Amino acid sequence: MLPVSIKINPRYSETDQMGIIHHANYLIYLEQARLEWLEQLGFSYAKMEKDGVLLPVYNIDITYKKPIKLGDKITVRIKLKSLPTTKVIFDYEIVNQRDQICSICELTLVFTDAQTFRPRRPIANFLSACQQLV
Structure with missing residues (x-):
């Protein structure tokens, strides 16, 4: 369902003393991809x-x-794992330039009402757009 790929050049400031990208930065990379996915969906x-x-x-x-x-x-x-309910679930892969898998991830977000902070159904046009991907 609408797989999206983004390319990232990790920066020196994202490394630890061993020259390895610190694990916390993976979350930032995942968010960058998710924002691009949403943008491509409109x-x-x-x-x-x-x-x-x-x-x-x-x-x-x-x-x-x-x-x-x-x-x-x-x-x-x-990519979207399944059609959203009150939750939306994404699957990720991060690969290096040799197409070796560096990490895999499943991330779940919950649609939440901004006033009550209670779970809610997805926005109708978002759900409709996701259904068209299936």
């Missing part, structure tokens, strides 16, 4: 928030398979 977090919908992270499961090193050029691949 949506943005900013517009959703303006319309009273928040999408906080509910769960992240990252498996680190191979370190990303300074100088690596990576690609983050994202």
